[in-house]
Amino acid sequence: MSVTCTCTSDNRHVTMTVVDRFDFALHQIFRECYRDITVPGTVFTLDLQRASYMDSSALGMILLLKDHAEALGGRLVVRKPNDVVRKILEIARFERFITIEE
Numbered sequence: 001m002s003v004t005c006t007c008t009s010d011n012r013h014v015t016m017t018v019v020d021r022f023d024f025a026l027h028q029i030f031r032e033c034y035r036d037i038t039v040p041g042t043v044f045t046l047d048l049q050r051a052s053y054m055d056s057s058a059l060g061m062i063l064l065l066k067d068h069a070e071a072l073g074g075r076l077v078v079r080k081p082n083d084v085v086r087k088i089l090e091i092a093r094f095e096r097f098i099t100i101e102e
Contacts, residue, residue: 002026005033012039016065017047022085024057031061034068042074049080054088066098077101 003026004017016033018026034044044065048054066076077099081089089100 003029003033007037010039011037011042013043013045015045015047017049018051020050020052022048022051022054022058022061024055027057027061031064034065037068038072040073042069042072044069044074044076045079046076047079048085049082051081051085054085059088059092059094062094062098075099 002019004019005014006017007014014034014037016030018030037044046062046065062076062078069076078089078094079101081100086100089095089098094100
């Protein structure tokens with residue numbers, strides 16, 4: 001399980017990719033990926049294409065990332081969750097307040 005983070009040179013777009021399990025074990029590294037990004041209007045993309053599992057702590061981490069993005073006047077986009085992860089997001093009704101891309 002891992003999280004990787006890539007930023008554009010101006011830090012206006014940050015892509016965070018989760019591989020394998022998205023759970024509390026990733027909390028610290030997940031937060032470290034975005035906490036120092038303070039550029040107004042930053043768009044954060046959370047790529048869940050390769051995440052095979054997600055628990056309730058991951059939902060909480062997504063909400064914290066969303067709050068951080070919105071505090072900067074930016075936004076969060078969740079990209080390509082697989083069927084299992086998408087179902088968890090749907091049960092939590094995340095599509096109401098986060099953009100989820102196919």
